Amino acid sequence: MAQDLAAALASLADPTLLLVVLACGVYGLFIGAIPGLTATLATALLVPFAYFLDPLPAVASIITMSAMAIFAGDLPSALVRMPGTPASAAYTEDAYRQTQAGHGALVLGVGLVGSAIGGIVGAVVLIVAAPALAEFALTFTSYEYFWVAVLGLTASVIISQGSQVKGAIALLLGLLFSTVGIDVALGYSRFTFGSELLLAGISFIPAMIGLFGLSEVLRNVLHPTGRLRVARIRTAGMFRDTFRTLWRYRKGVVSGNLIGGAIGVLPGAGGDIAAWVSYAATKNASREGHLFGKGEGHVEPVVSAGSANNSALASAYVPTLVFGIPGDTITAILLGVLLVKGVQPGPELFSTQAPLLYGIYLIFIVANLLMLPLGYLAIRGSGQLLRVPPGVLMPIIIAFCVVGAFAINNGWFEIVVMLAFGLLGYLLERYGFPLAPVVLGLVLGPIVEKNFMQSVIKTDWDLLQFLTRPVSAILMIVTVLVLVYPMLRSVWPRRRRGTGAGAGVERAVGPDGRDEA
Template identity: 50%
Template sequence: MDTFINGLNLVLTVDTLLVILAASLFGIFVGAVPGLTATMAVALLVPVTFYMDPTPAIAAIVATSAMAIFAGDIPGTYLNIPGTPASAAYVGESHMLARQGRAREALGINLVCSVFGGIFGTVVLIVVAQFLAEVALKFSAFEYFWLAILGLSCSIFISSGSKIKASLSLLFGLLLSTVGLDMMSGAPRFTFGVPDLMAGVNFIPVMIGMFALSELMKYYGSHSENKKVNMTSSDNVFSQVPVHVKKYWPNMLRGSSIGTLIGALPGAGADIAAWISYAVSKGKSKDKSQYGKGHIEGIVDASSANNSGISGAWVPALVFGIPGDSITAIVIGVLYMKGMNPGPTIFMDGSGLIYALFIVFILANLMMLPIGYMAIRLSKIFILTPSRVLMPIILCFCIVGAFAINNSMTDVWIMLIIGLISHLLISNDFPVAPAILGLVLGTTVENNFMSAMMRTGGDLTSFFARPISATLGIMVIFIWCSPLIMAIYKGYTQRSNV
């Protein structure tokens, strides 16, 4: 109890509360700008944290990351351009609702689900941190291989339209993931003599090109100004939230649970949590046909998952010093710099720093409600600003965002080329979301497969030799066979009716 009180005293100071407020506003701004990510926002804060005490420094990172993930939904809703990768899973649903004049309704339920998911993940982090971290540590190359394959399979099954086109889009993303040095031989692949490609194709420029630049090309190719969404004066942010919460509260719990579990797996993060939660939502829904047309249910699941995934990612980071995502990878460095060595001993420290961190998580998520509400009210700038003015500004941010990752013009060229290819794909009804997931998970699939093969001497049955690996493998095979099973079942039902 004394340790908890010490933690409370560390947080409830004027300096720490002001830092949380300032970091929240900064996170809202960065997340709402297409091309700038939550990871970039946290990275920009690191030099500032040098001059802070440990508690305000960690508080700034927590508040910024939580706000940025939510704020990414604002441009996604109004412009169909996700501000952060974690918003990409359900950007289509949000934008379709905006085109129906329900932009603030979509953002309102998104905000509430984000707060709920963040607090849910924090409670889990407090209660069962050690247990979840131990489960995540049991994952070897075999389990990570199946988890990545599961994510790739979900990207096809959640796509609307032709599954063949979704598969081809996924293969394009997997092709991009092969660029760089070969894991086994160290030989460069598809680098064409460009040194910057030795490390592979960076995810951020590809995401900017696929979502933001392709949308700009679509706008300039249409020669029209009807890109704005509709919004009536009676469109209130929270008016429909009680109705949706009452109807979809099981989805909020399910999405938050999935997000926390996926976030606790090292390297998974909020992006994959959102995709998997959206896939589960569509698979379990009674209104599958409404997905892709502006369905609240998918937003509830995925937006609860990505914010709870942020909290979940802190589990391996705090307990074992293993980063759960790119944000906690930065955080671990800050923790060491501030004298907080991640590991089991961090919970035995009597200074109260770990409890201060938990309290900061709760405060940051609660502050998301008023600050997020103000951001939604001010977000009408996206519709009041003429598209001919807004689009060039977004293009500038896209170029800056692509360049700022590695200070490399190669990333800018990648963004431009991928943007052109994505525009051609979208024009021919190819979904680009599977390509993004293929790029993200392609390296994970290859590295873990090769690692497992080296460990077992090429024995493929070893992928089913461990309980968790076998369970994931059976799930993947079931998903692959589900269309055939459904076709056989429908044929049997029709014959029985005759």
Template identity: 55%
Template sequence: MGTFDTIYVAALLVMDPTVLLTALLAGMFGMFVGAMPGLTATMATALLVPITFFMDPIPALAAIVTASGMAIFAGDIPGALLRIPGTPASAAYVEDSHRLAQQGKLNLALGVSLVVSCIGGMFGIAVLFLAAPTLAEFALKFTSYEYFWLAALGLSCAIFIASSAPLKAGIALLIGLTLATVGLDPTTGVPRFTFGSTDLLAGVEFIPAMIGLFALAEILRGVIRLNAAEPVQVVPPSPGSLFKGVGAVVRKHPKNILRSSMLGTLIGALPGAGADIAAWMAYAVSKRFSKTPQAYGKGHVEGLVDASSANNAAVGGSWIPALVFGIPGDSVTAIVIGVLYMKGLNPGPTVFLQNPQLIYAVFLIFILSTLLMLPLGWAAVRAARQVLRVPRRILLPMVLSFCLVGAFAMTNSPFGIIVMLAMGVFGWLMEENGFPVAPVILGLVLGPMFERMFMTSMIKSGGDLTAFFDRPIAAVLGICVLLLWGYALLSALVRASRTRQTA
């Protein structure tokens, strides 16, 4: 069957009324979950998994793709209104969106976020459509050496690009990597740092930790502000159309959108990175190359443009390693891989040969979900204005209840709540002292893969470190990582030298 015939068959599968209705309902559900602080895109996906047990593969994938994409955007809504990001991907630019809302520019903040999210999403889809089949040819050549360098590259990017304070970001990343060692050793199966707790044998659960670090930390800050002397600023109403002035912003920053869409797709394709890391990195890169970096964090729309386009482009990018290599690009695709296995479909290079219509159906579902984002996003913003205008003394306990439900649901035990509470207090303390929390999450996600691939490679090579550079692809990736480290160290030395000269 030729490519066009495969696309035609995939289009027939996607245009089925059942699939379209499933996508619409899942999109509405994703908007609701994303707009509720403390509930993430991963949570929206996880809640749909039991329902997908009774679906065919195409409707099941349509539900997951649409819900996760909608939730990523919907997280911007409580971020703008309450300064509480609905999803971790929204945390990078929540300060700017909330400041814009306080200035009476709520429509501009959310309108720009919605439109740019669609543009970034379409870019990610285009790259996925064009690159995934090509990358499949190289997928079988990847071994533990290549995966090790991919994980190292993802970890390195978080330190050297995502933060203006590499040392504090490095410490945060080491904390995340340390937490990732809790549980069973991947090579020997020996329990580590469990202190006799059976709950810790599975390690520190990612989702409760993420909810705690982001949502609970924001709740703690909100509670402190309630008792502070200064009054809490209320977001004023923003009359007019949601899309008023958005076109001018898009025309003013096309380079930002293109750059961040490319960066978001690249970061999304790195195993374990995902939309939240892409948003942080795009925001940092935007600030570094901006003509007005001092305006960031004070209600600057440029950072909003970059981060919004990057996090939605990462959604498509994260499916590249999931479909091509069979490894998760983020927590959502980790759930997707489980669903595919449940349906008897093994993700990886062979799926392009055995079920090509499934791959192209995923591509078309992505396009459909991005087109649905505009009307559903518009409706969600209008509804959220009413729902989220609840007084903070009432709203913060409601948000906390969502966090508790989310943490419990991911582990089905009170231990998830304990992890969330502990990480929430820890995340609040970190941010109060200037330490970013995103690298902690990255360490938790990439740490197990980083360790497993390193140990596997060392066992295969008999402890010979030069084996990490013996294969061409591994050598290229390794050189890229080492060059990135060298650049970061050189930049740090130059900054230190200039500081001494000016002192």
């Protein structure tokens, strides 16, 4: 272990890696600060670069970029009342009202330091939980992997925001796309309609660039936000006030980090959901909850929800690395890239690729420490950052979408795939279908099918094996519970007046968050 750690430390001294981390940090801060451009878009655009790097710099680039982007989402929240990424939406109102009342530097300072703490706590969750789970997962066979993947798919629908029926349809679309190409049992080419271009399946990276890159550009161009009025802030004495405030609301720091760390581990639930849940929990627990989102706003939700989203971002790597089941859309894209590069995440990774894992742990710490100086500069320069005209930015993103899709395979067809998924992503989102389940379906579909087919062919269609193996049975019961839970909630008497029947996490949160929005 000490040896692996030393090897990981040595690999950190690689100048390429440090340069990648620094560049991706700046890039993440920039994209995250632009309202309407999400961390997922930043990931999709980064992937063509990451694809050509070694595994550790590739993962490091995405870790650093996304941590910075989720923090930077707080900047426009406080300055122009628009969340930079969905993960900041929960407390945008509070942050903005605080800025209006003259506490802008404090809110952003709390957001920055809280984000760094959240990222490090999430990394600690990863460092502690992942190896323990991996040891357990070493005993898994195709049956257990089948159930783990099914559990991931189920959870992604149940936790998905908005309608669960729409989440299910989005998931099914992703699963359907994943079946295109040569099938695992017979090598029969499915849904290729005689074309050789689809034999290897729908290429994942161009699909992601379309789904999250092109679709967001289309949305921004079709529904422009107009001129932004950027509030001015004074950063003198910012950090002293910040630490005093964080200490005062230390309970919020702890609860935000716990909630974020726990939610990040769930497949398909990322920083945005963690922030909503944390906001609601803080509001319920706080004696000053009645002040949230009203009047001057309140700094407490920024304390808790602002670290919850970064904490979730890091702990999402737990299921990703241990089971190969992504914890959110960013890790889903990362997982797709690792698979394309021939790195198969799973428990074996923990014994065969220990230096890589220690490197990943260290990168989390480095990235979140680096966030403090870089984030401070971003706060100082946020006025300029927000004045980049969308008319310049959107075409540049399109140019990178096109080049990125092409670069993966030097193929024109990849650009067509990108275009098709861009249109699909725009339409889905426009009509209330979440995009996260599409990615999860695309990534997990082959895993579910392969493990199912392997299992049944191995045992000559003895389906009982799925139920009678102990770990398998437990995983199945958990899956069923996840499915049944929303229905149970509706059968039980409604406790809260006027909030309607509960259906999963977003139901518990939605009304609270929305009343204030």
